[in-house]
Amino acid sequence: MFLGLAAMASPSRSSQSRRQCKSETRFSSARSTSDTNLVSLQSHSTLSASTSLYCIGQSDQLVICWDIREEVDAGDWIGMYLIDEVLSENFLDYKSRGVSGSHKGQIVWRIDASLYFMEAETKVCFKYYHGLSGALRATTPSVTVRNPSANELPQTLGSRRLISFSLSDIQAVGLKKGMFFNPDPYLKIAIQPGKHSIFPVLPHHGQEKRSGIICNTVNPVWKRERFNFVSLPTDVLEIEVKDKFAKSRPIIKRFLGKLVVPVQRLLEKHAIG
Template sequence: MATPSRSSLSRRHCKNGVRYSCAAEPYCYSSDPDPLTLPRSTSDTDLVSPLSRSTLTVSTSLYCIGQSQDILICWDIKEEVDAGDWIGMYFVDEVLSENFLDYKNRGVNGSHKGQIIWKIDASSYFVENETKVCFKYYHGVSGALRATTPCVTVRNTSATVSIYIQAVGLKKGMFFNPDPYLKIAIQPGKHSIFPALSHHGQEKRSGIICNTVNPIWKREQFSFVSLPTDVLEIEVKDKFAKSRPIIKRFLGKLSMPVQRLLEKHAIG
């Protein structure tokens, strides 16, 4: 509630010069050198009870993509609510409501209290090993921020592949040696319990080794977002050349579970 202005308060004067308000008014004024100590308004922010504030809570402070259970987000809104209210996921330092990473409508029942399930999938937002996010509740009509959760650390297992690959005895054309390169991609594992996710299908390409059937790729590095259940596919292809259009470009393929790469990296 806004603090009323002093001009809005009716005042009366006594014969002795003491100024005071009527009995129904909460303020007293005095011309004495030692004025009365006035009580602070209970509407001051630092005096508001935590029970009277809107809250948004989250079930965990650490979420591992592909491994943790879905997040449970609960709200208890003290202000006006609307069927268009929504909850957004943000980087912790984001201040603009429109820059959400993901969002969900909180439901149409108009309740001041409720909960919603949230699953975080691997995406381009979570390319680092750990990313800190929070969730914010917004009023659908006014756009006012109602409540914010504490920080949640989103952990993503990523595979960094350092390439040292040698291919031996690649197929030679009738008149030309191939100009091979590698096409590297992340795909879901054959027996994975997870469906195809947004990070599946990432592709990188190596440099071209010209005019050889025994190429070696050294010191090439590629970073992928992945799950341990994913598969790293390495395909050897011949560079396309208009001078030899009938030459088959596919030269070989190798598939390796990401989990095996992680284990080798841990061993050193």
């Protein structure tokens, strides 16, 4: 099977960051007599950091504590983000919350000098995500990460940002045919996390595209079709070839072949040309 990689766009980021509301909220000094209001004020999930200023290589350990009032799951995770980041996929680092299933807990977070902290000070925050639904449960206040060695870091930026790319001119060669019929193949293409990826399953995983059907051939070519995806470089592209009408032809298997390609390999191939 041959893959044609179309032009790849640059890493995608939200063009607009959320602006903090500058208007001050005024609170009445009168105490509410509503039990419902009192309960709701105490029912919000919280995530906190042990300090608002962390100096790489000098500060004591950073402790992230959670108190989650909604449903929790063993797959819940906490990500570290630049303060203006709004996409869950664009974390700088992440840690599994653990499998204890507790609504309350804490985890020690060590921040090392890296290409994400090339400036003297960088503002980050931490976010708690529900593993099953991907829902944001809680966010910490801003933490300033100070890097005394910032000027010594190389001036290149490694990134885990989502990238967008397109596939076109896909061709399959030598598909298996039945005793009496050639297959009517089509493609099912999906983005999945890599087998050895340390990242959790994220919302963009599971993207799936299907091609049109090429009738009566063992060497199909999808010339006029383009498939667009977003992914992390650590993801893989799964391409399955199936026979559309195999269900009505018991002598032909529906599954005709599968190819798994690391996204990073596609990017390198495109860069080489």
